[in-house]
Amino acid sequence: MKQTFSNLFDKLFFYHHWFLHKGRFAPTRIGDAFYIIIGIMILLYTFIGDNEFFIEKFAGIFGVLIFFTLFLITFKSYWIKPPKFIRKSNDEVSGFLSMFSHSSYLYGLTIFTFFLTFTMSGLMMVASQFIIGVNFDWQVIFYNLLFLSMSLFTVLYFMYHISKDKITIKQAKARISFYLLCSGCITAGLFGSSFRVAVTPFLTYVGIGYLCLRYLIDKIDSES
Numbered sequence: 001m002k003q004t005f006s007n008l009f010d011k012l013f014f015y016h017h018w019f020l021h022k023g024r025f026a027p028t029r030i031g032d033a034f035y036i037i038i039g040i041m042i043l044l045y046t047f048i049g050d051n052e053f054f055i056e057k058f059a060g061i062f063g064v065l066i067f068f069t070l071f072l073i074t075f076k077s078y079w080i081k082p083p084k085f086i087r088k089s090n091d092e093v094s095g096f097l098s099m100f101s102h103s104s105y106l107y108g109l110t111i112f113t114f115f116l117t118f119t120m121s122g123l124m125m126v127a128s129q130f131i132i133g134v135n136f137d138w139q140v141i142f143y144n145l146l147f148l149s150m151s152l153f154t155v156l157y158f159m160y161h162i163s164k165d166k167i168t169i170k171q172a173k174a175r176i177s178f179y180l181l182c183s184g185c186i187t188a189g190l191f192g193s194s195f196r197v198a199v200t201p202f203l204t205y206v207g208i209g210y211l212c213l214r215y216l217i218d219k220i221d222s223e224s
């Protein structure tokens with residue numbers, strides 16, 4: 001299980017670096033894709049003319065590429081940059097998240113996950129409306145996708161540090177127990193409060209992430 005996650009992160013890092021590697025026509029390979037799409041659009045417009053169908057589809061593809069690029073950049077550049085004493089001179093988001101600390105986890109759980117969800121929602125919205133031609137209630141989808149992303153981030157954050165031997169199983173269990181205690185205290189403190197309705201989904205999804213983590217950690221512990 002531990003090696004499986006380690007291989008998964010290695011592949012994700014490889015593909016991320018591949019897209020942002022120097023391209024043939026642009027500073028990055030994803031930039032090459034923009035040039036290719038624009039070139040195809042110009043050729044189609046020249047030979048076919050003002051065709052609404054093709055314009056709409058290529059506008060959708062172009063929009064998907066924009067949001068996919070923002071998705072990749074979210075792992076590299078800060079949308080909201082924390083103070084230097086918090087990020088410990090890490091100029092890239094990935095470097096900050098590779099630190100096992102309360103500040104990096106909370107930053108990833110809130111700010112990083114919010115903007116990551118924003119780019120994913122934008123990508124799916126453009127693809128559904130312009131390419132597929134289907135409309136959804138994107139406010140509801142964003143709301144649920146945000147909390148789901150928070151739960152998934154929690155699992156991946158801890159599993160990254162465990163699989164790369166940055167922390168021990170005991171350290172991970174202790175930190176998870178601490179966050180579960182904090183979640184319980186927040187839930188109890190908001191009992192009868194109007195904020196409870198807004199915070200409960202967040203605590204529920206993150207709590208599911210902690211439960212998944214406990215299962216994965218126990219499985220790793222049993223295999224070692």
